[in-house]
Amino acid sequence: MDDIANNLSSLQFESALGEEETRLLPLRYRAHAVNVSTCAQATYLVHILNEVRQSVLESRQSKQEKLLQETVTRDPTLVGIIGCGRLGKQLVNSFLVFGRCQPQDIFVSTRRPESVQTLADQGVNIIFDNAKVAKSVHVLFIACLPSQLPVVCKDIRGSINYSTLVYSLVAVTPVSKLCQLLSFKNVFRPEIELLSLDDSCYYPGDMTKDVIESCRDTRVCAMTCPLERPAKGSLVKTHDNWVMGVTLSFLNTCALLHLNMLESFQLVNTIILQTPDQQIVSTSDLTVGRHECDELKPLALCSLTSTAAEQPNLKAKLMDSSVRQLFINKYISIFRIPRLLQK
Known part of the structure; x- marks a missing residue:
C-alpha cells in the first residue's frame, strides 16, 4: 500500500525539525547508506556462491540425469546469521529476495526466537544455539552488537568447520582481533569508511524505503558497490x-x-x-x-x-x-x- 503522506512535505519527518536538528540529518542519511551497503554487499557474496555451487552441480550431471529429474536439484550455500535484530532480519529478507536462497537454506541464532516468528513461518531455521548454527553452514554472518561479540565468539570457538567463511558485520572490531577471539583464520570483514559531513553531502536513496526497495534503485545499488568510485558528497565508502x-x-x-x-x-x-x-x-x-x-x-x-x-x-x-x-x-x-x- 502506498504511503498517502509521501508527497505531503508538511507531514514528512524533516518538517518538524528545528535548525540545529536539521544539521544532523546527514547522520540519518549516512546510517541508512551504511545499512543498505552492508546488506547489499553480503547479498552479492551469497548470490555468487550459490551461483557457482549450482553451476558446478549442473555441469557434473549427465543429460540423462537431468531429463529423469522431476525437480531441479540444488546444492545451496547454507547461510548462518548470529544475531537477528534489525540488521539480521534485513539480511534474511535480502538473501531470500536477491541471494538465490530458499528459507530452509538459512539458519538464524537469536536470543529471542519469538521475535522473528514471521521468518520461522516462512521456513527459516530459527534457534538459540550459536554453536549449532556455526557448525551447520558454509557462510556465517556475525551480526551481534559489539558488546555481545566476546560471548558469541566463546560460544562458537571450536565449532566452526575449517571450510566455513566467517563474515563479520560487527563495527570497530578488526579482523585480527576476531581471528584471535575465534582461534580461526578464515574471517572476512568489510571496511566501511564514514566520509565527512558537509553541505555537499548527497544520498540518492529514499529514507522511507527498506533495504529491498533501496537495492532495486540502480543509483543506490551502484553506490553500495565498493568498485564504484564515490560521487562527490558521498556519505560512505567501502574499502576495495x-x-x-x-x-x-x-x-x-x-x-x-x-x-x-x-x-x-x-x-x-x-x-x-x-x-x-x-x-x-x-x-x-x-x-x-x-x-x-x-x-x-x-x-x-x-x-x-x-x-x-x-x-x-x-x-x-x-x-x-x-x-x-x-x-x-x-x-x-x-x-x-x-x-x-x-x-
Whole structure:
C-alpha cells in the first residue's frame, strides 16, 4: 500500500525539525547508506556462491540425469546469521529476495526466537544455539552488537568447520582481533569508511524505503558497490579490499568443490565478470607460492588475511578500469532479477 503522506512535505519527518536538528540529518542519511551497503554487499557474496555451487552441480550431471529429474536439484550455500535484530532480519529478507536462497537454506541464532516468528513461518531455521548454527553452514554472518561479540565468539570457538567463511558485520572490531577471539583464520570483514559531513553531502536513496526497495534503485545499488568510485558528497565508502575478499572466497568455494585452477578461473570469468568466452582473469594472476603454477592441479584454499599484499597481481587486474566495470555490472544485475527467476 502506498504511503498517502509521501508527497505531503508538511507531514514528512524533516518538517518538524528545528535548525540545529536539521544539521544532523546527514547522520540519518549516512546510517541508512551504511545499512543498505552492508546488506547489499553480503547479498552479492551469497548470490555468487550459490551461483557457482549450482553451476558446478549442473555441469557434473549427465543429460540423462537431468531429463529423469522431476525437480531441479540444488546444492545451496547454507547461510548462518548470529544475531537477528534489525540488521539480521534485513539480511534474511535480502538473501531470500536477491541471494538465490530458499528459507530452509538459512539458519538464524537469536536470543529471542519469538521475535522473528514471521521468518520461522516462512521456513527459516530459527534457534538459540550459536554453536549449532556455526557448525551447520558454509557462510556465517556475525551480526551481534559489539558488546555481545566476546560471548558469541566463546560460544562458537571450536565449532566452526575449517571450510566455513566467517563474515563479520560487527563495527570497530578488526579482523585480527576476531581471528584471535575465534582461534580461526578464515574471517572476512568489510571496511566501511564514514566520509565527512558537509553541505555537499548527497544520498540518492529514499529514507522511507527498506533495504529491498533501496537495492532495486540502480543509483543506490551502484553506490553500495565498493568498485564504484564515490560521487562527490558521498556519505560512505567501502574499502576495495572487499573485492579481493569476495573473489578469494569465491575461489575457495571452487577449491572445496574440487575444481582445478583453470576451471575455477573460468568460473570467475563466467559468473563474476559475465565474460564466459573471454579469459579476463587467469591463473597467472594468482600467487600460489614460489613454485610454478600448474593450472590443472586442484586449487588450494586462499588466505583471506592480507589479501592485497599476498595477491598483488590479482588485485591489480581487478582494479583495471574495464574489469572494474564488468564487476560493477554483475553486482548491479543481481538486484534486478525477480526472485522466482533466481531459484
